[in-house]
Amino acid sequence: MSDVKDIQLLMGNEAMGRGLIEAGCQIAAAYPGTPSTEILQAVIDRRAEAVEPLHVEWSVNEKIAFEVALAASYTGKRAAAIMKQVGLNVAADPFMRTAYLGVKGGLLAIVADDPGPHSSQNEQDTRLFCLQARVPVLDPASPAEAKEMIPAAFALSEQYEVAVVLRPTTRICHARQNVELGEPVRLERRADFQKDPTRWAATPAFLPALHRKLNAKLAQIAREPAWQPRLAPGDGSRPRTALVASGIVHGHLVDLLGELGLDKAVDLFQVLMPYPLSPDFIATLHRDYDHILVLEETYPVIELQLAHPGAVGKQGGAVPREGELTPDILHQVLADFLALPRPPEVPAERRGRRPSLCPGCPHRVSFAVIKQTFPKGIFPSDIGCYTLGMNLGAVHTVHCMGACISQGAGFYQAYAQDGDFPTVVVTIGDSTFFHAGIPALINAVIQKARIIVMILDNATTAMTGGQPVPHLGRAADGGAAKAVAIEPLVRAGGVDFLEVCDPYDQPRLAELLRLADAHIRAPEGGVAVIISRHGCLMEPSVRRGQESFLVTINAACIACRKCVDQFECPALLMDAETGKALVDQDRCVGCGTCIPVCPVAAIVKEKRP
Amino acid sequence: MKQQIIVSGIGGQGVLFLTRVIAQAAVDRGIPVLTAETHGMAQRGGTVLSTIKVGDFHSPLIRSGQADVGLLLWEANLAVHQGLLKPEGHLLINADKPGPGMRVDAGGLARELGNAVLSNLVLLGLAVREGALFCTAADCEQAIRTLAPEKFLAQNLAALHRGMGM
Numbered sequence: 001m002s003d004v005k006d007i008q009l010l011m012g013n014e015a016m017g018r019g020l021i022e023a024g025c026q027i028a029a030a031y032p033g034t035p036s037t038e039i040l041q042a043v044i045d046r047r048a049e050a051v052e053p054l055h056v057e058w059s060v061n062e063k064i065a066f067e068v069a070l071a072a073s074y075t076g077k078r079a080a081a082i083m084k085q086v087g088l089n090v091a092a093d094p095f096m097r098t099a100y101l102g103v104k105g106g107l108l109a110i111v112a113d114d115p116g117p118h119s120s121q122n123e124q125d126t127r128l129f130c131l132q133a134r135v136p137v138l139d140p141a142s143p144a145e146a147k148e149m150i151p152a153a154f155a156l157s158e159q160y161e162v163a164v165v166l167r168p169t170t171r172i173c174h175a176r177q178n179v180e181l182g183e184p185v186r187l188e189r190r191a192d193f194q195k196d197p198t199r200w201a202a203t204p205a206f207l208p209a210l211h212r213k214l215n216a217k218l219a220q221i222a223r224e225p226a227w228q229p230r231l232a233p234g235d236g237s238r239p240r241t242a243l244v245a246s247g248i249v250h251g252h253l254v255d256l257l258g259e260l261g262l263d264k265a266v267d268l269f270q271v272l273m274p275y276p277l278s279p280d281f282i283a284t285l286h287r288d289y290d291h292i293l294v295l296e297e298t299y300p301v302i303e304l305q306l307a308h309p310g311a312v313g314k315q316g317g318a319v320p321r322e323g324e325l326t327p328d329i330l331h332q333v334l335a336d337f338l339a340l341p342r343p344p345e346v347p348a349e350r351r352g353r354r355p356s357l358c359p360g361c362p363h364r365v366s367f368a369v370i371k372q373t374f375p376k377g378i379f380p381s382d383i384g385c386y387t388l389g390m391n392l393g394a395v396h397t398v399h400c401m402g403a404c405i406s407q408g409a410g411f412y413q414a415y416a417q418d419g420d421f422p423t424v425v426v427t428i429g430d431s432t433f434f435h436a437g438i439p440a441l442i443n444a445v446i447q448k449a450r451i452i453v454m455i456l457d458n459a460t461t462a463m464t465g466g467q468p469v470p471h472l473g474r475a476a477d478g479g480a481a482k483a484v485a486i487e488p489l490v491r492a493g494g495v496d497f498l499e500v501c502d503p504y505d506q507p508r509l510a511e512l513l514r515l516a517d518a519h520i521r522a523p524e525g526g527v528a529v530i531i532s533r534h535g536c537l538m539e540p541s542v543r544r545g546q547e548s549f550l551v552t553i554n555a556a557c558i559a560c561r562k563c564v565d566q567f568e569c570p571a572l573l574m575d576a577e578t579g580k581a582l583v584d585q586d587r588c589v590g591c592g593t594c595i596p597v598c599p600v601a602a603i604v605k606e607k608r609p
Numbered sequence: 610m611k612q613q614i615i616v617s618g619i620g621g622q623g624v625l626f627l628t629r630v631i632a633q634a635a636v637d638r639g640i641p642v643l644t645a646e647t648h649g650m651a652q653r654g655g656t657v658l659s660t661i662k663v664g665d666f667h668s669p670l671i672r673s674g675q676a677d678v679g680l681l682l683w684e685a686n687l688a689v690h691q692g693l694l695k696p697e698g699h700l701l702i703n704a705d706k707p708g709p710g711m712r713v714d715a716g717g718l719a720r721e722l723g724n725a726v727l728s729n730l731v732l733l734g735l736a737v738r739e740g741a742l743f744c745t746a747a748d749c750e751q752a753i754r755t756l757a758p759e760k761f762l763a764q765n766l767a768a769l770h771r772g773m774g775m
């Protein structure tokens with residue numbers, strides 16, 4: 001071994017991925033979701049760095065990922081389940097019971113929160129979830145610290161036989177930092193499941209005892225020396241005053257205090273383990289401090305446990321209760337708390353240009369055709385790139401993974417009991433369909449919901465960067481897997497109307513939608529499914545495999561803006577000089593799907609020279 | 610040595626790659642670095658922002674009025690991100706029309722090199738030539754060699770050099 005340190009520039013997620021390998025994790029399962037996705041991706045990319053056998057999988061959903069990792073831990077091996085914050089809702093069932101039953105080999109759930117939120121349907125706080133589940137949770141303040149915490153978290157998990165959660169936030173996951181690599185440990189464990197049905201299959205009779213044991217463990221974990229809050233003492237100029245921070249907010253605070261020349265002005269505690277919060281720490285704060293500012297994202301988890309009469313934070317409104325605690329907001333909060341000059345008001349964050357579906361995206365075409373065919377329809381949709389169909393007026397609801405099919409059924413039931421019903425077209429991506437759409441589809445069928453389900457099959461999990469989906473027959477490590485096709489699943493679900501179409505063939509898709517509408521309205525009708533199938537344009541092979549025309553807009557353009565506003569391809573814009581529409585040739589992929597949109601046929605294509 | 614840098618653009622313009630090149634240059638010089646990046650939905654053509662803090666920092670985010678350097682690949686983002694820059698900060702913009710900051714038609718130069726996405730490194734070249742950054746041209750070349758896929762390496766270096774006016 002050389003003494004030269006191996007320092008690499010790593011994204012927080014890559015640092016955690018490498019951390020799992022260094023800590024001897026042998027089973028890693030995840031479902032992709034921003035901001036957590038690149039963690040498992042890093043484990044996959046670096047699997048050759050593992051010194052012992054390593055199984056990686058993109059599970060079909062988070063509940064499954066958690067259960068796979070859980071059972072692996074029962075055999076004594078180290079295992080990890082990785083997801084975003086709302087993924088823990090999906091995995092909540094096994095997660096809650098795991099607290100009582102415990103684990104054997106270290107079990108680490110990495111659950112990434114998204115204060116803001118930047119890319120999520122809410123900004124729930126996993127630390128609060130852990131408080132309710134009674135599972136210890138760690139809150140790293142930098143990518144390097146997130147990586148450092150991983151071996152220690154496994155050790156804690158094994159010492160007490162409990163699952164442990166590592167809770168990074170977006171600003172940790174998607175930060176990059178110089179991170180020092182360590183040697184992967186060699187644990188040399190063989191799978192060895194010790195059968196104990198009173199524990200692993202605990203019936204209610206055994207649960208009070210397990211619950212008692214859990215509470216005793218938590219009391220001990222809260223006092224673990226390695227996980228006590230860290231104090232950076234001040235110079236005594238502000239007596240009986242303390243700042244308490246955890247996670248990335250601690251980083252913001254240290255930088256801010258430095259920039260204001262206040263780095264030694266006040267006692268500063270960094271909380272590493274927000275739950276269970278150390279009782280000694282709580283006692284110290286009650287005894288030695290009168291004024292405390294608690295800084296944490298996103299919910300007042302530390303503040304609640306502190307229950308200190310002189311503590312201010314989110315509960316009283318000293319700290320904003322919602323949104324990301326950015327350095328600018330922190331500056332205002334700190335200025336108020338320490339009676340410093342208040343910084344100028346930060347202008348409300350401007351979002352700039354809104355995102356839109358990519359040039360040539362097949363989803364755009366599906367949405368345009370749906371909208372055109374059923375101008376009065378109701379269009380529930382789901383989580384993924386295709387949420388952006390909102391910009392095209394073809395997405396009316398987005399809730400949580402897989403909800404669109406059941407929401408579509410609910411819309412139908414509510415309208416149908418009054419008599420006539422509007423055409424409900426739900427759109428769901430292929431990955432989302434596997435994740436949570438299948439039970440919903442079966443339910444819609446057996447409840448005789450007359451709805452059209454369009455599965456937007458682009459053969460990938462596009463939003464998160466193209467993870468493989470079950471019908472591709474490709475495993476996480478790139479090896480071959482059994483392909484599970486969508487069509488037989490749909491048929492087995494009792495669907496009588498099933499058609500497949502490439503949305504680039506717009507007339508055909510429109511015709512199928514009309515046939516589907518006839519089916520749902522027929523006496524014996526029920527759910528109709530259309531699979532709209534065209535590969536994701538982010539996938540280079542898809543681009544290479546389809547013809548690219550030279551698409552331009554000619555003088556016939558009447559500047560009606562339909563193509564720019566309603567079709568919203570990012571490669572179409574209005575030319576400020578001519579006042580007419582223009583194709584941005586840097587961004588146009590030459591798909592030609594915009595051509596039917598123009599009422600005066602001003603968009604034309606020709607073969608590229 | 611401390612420097613705070615913002616890189617602003619829209620999804621698909623290579624903001625992330627430019628961020629990584631600058632951060633890698635810091636790592637190669639043995640200077641600590643932290644970056645924050647936009648991932649997820651906004652990458653689909655929406656406004657994206659990276660912040661880079663070089664030196665002894667603990668947070669990757671930059672407060673209003675604290676950035677020393679602003680690299681803007683999308684001129685329209687000026688209204689959104691200019692407030693992050695110090696009044697005396699270096700502002701470098703990819704634009705083909707006159708306006709505030711130092712401007713270069715990085716998109717046009719990049720197209721001449723065969724790919725509009727190369728405007729990110731053209732703008733980096735300009736920043737290096739102007740001495741706006743903590744790192745040298747050689748540092749950037751080295752970082753590009755570390756990060757660029759083999760088949761794009763020559764093109765990427767050409768873009769850097771074009772921005773430097775070579």
Ligand code: SF4
Pocket residue numbers: 359360551569570571572583587588589590591592593594595
């Ligand atoms: S052909 Fe039309 S729809 Fe396709 S990328 Fe170009 S402008 Fe967009």
Ligand code: SF4
Pocket residue numbers: 553556557558559560561562563564580581597598599600601602603
């Ligand atoms: S839809 Fe046709 S006429 Fe209307 S702005 Fe676009 S190109 Fe011009």
